[in-house]
Amino acid sequence: MPIAATPDDHAANLRGALVEDLVNQGAIVSQPVRDAFASVPRHLFVPRVDLHAAYADQPVFIRWDGGIPISSSTQPTMMAIMAEQLRLEPGCRALEIGAGTGYNAAILSHIVGENGQVVTVDIDQDIVDEAAGNLSNAGYGDVEAVCRDGFEGYSPSGPYDRIMVTVGAQDISLHWVEQLREGGIIVAPLWFRGYRLSVALQKRDGGLESLSAAPCMFIPIRGSADRTEGYFPVGNPPGDAPQMYIGMERDDPDHRRLLDRVFAQEEQLRDIGRSLEGQFHTQDLSSGFYMFLTADPRINIIHWESGDGLFQGAGYALIDLETMSAAVLCDGRPDQVMVYGNDAAHVELIGLLDGWDVLGRPSIRSLRIRAFSSPPQSLPDGHWSVAKRSPFTWAMSWDG
16 A cells, blocks of 8 residues: 655655756755755745745745835745855854844755854844744754844854845945954845845955855845935826836935936937847846946936836936936837937947947856955956945956
């Protein structure tokens, strides 16, 4: 008589299928990360959802504030990418900022092994308590779960070989850098003028040099981080025309009034002499196009809410306030640009696009980021500075 399958067997099968999917996507590339995802039972960390939801490649939200999620179990694809970026080794001491359900801490704990140590911190005691309970139930009770403002890190268990930030941060905290050993690695989802990148940064001589970068989305960090970044409405669209929003480091009402004037001007649709099909962030996450553009101080990321209009969805705006002109790209029209005011911004944008073509349209995997602890007298050859509110001076370059 055949033996009936048990719930544990079903969970193991679903977990195996998830791991294979993550491998096929390229999110998992190393054996230690594969072993961790194959061993840690995610369903024990999200007990309020069914098994299929627990092993689906999607986030599971666990806390809300006014209908807005404030804590979750991150999408497995993103967790795997960040775990690979972290380059964990057995025996490492690791700090996680943002405890969530405890699942990610268990993945880290599995990799560092019995000779390593993982500390996870969260600003809410009830989240910490639930994560600690989940960790204990799943056999990872040696993970230290602490209620703490994550932006401050957790110095009593430092210094750390690795720090993983699983909440969206505007910038790297100086506390994290202080608590990281020389040569250690921080992986954090950082805001760069409208987009978030999960950046792996290695500490070298007090500064930080990137090892890799990947696009991401995360629930924002809470606490003393003094976050000011966001998308803010610009322009006064008539009727059912969609509202435009612009990504900025901080809101500036006077600046937005100038932008309102720019985008109130007559608009004209022009060709750009090439096609950018497949280069937009919404079309290809590996494209480096969006970071090439947003590194330029004249460019802002924009998006429109749903509605009628030639341009909708995500886009980029080159704005020249000296000439009161703007040129806007949109992923729905990859070979055209919307021009506001005179041609100045349009000419500048075409020059930028020519530069993108000369570079060979590099992948985001070729992007290198450096954070200098003090402003350098000059940047290394091939680097450009990035406008960012930060105690660091940020610079970028392309490999090769």
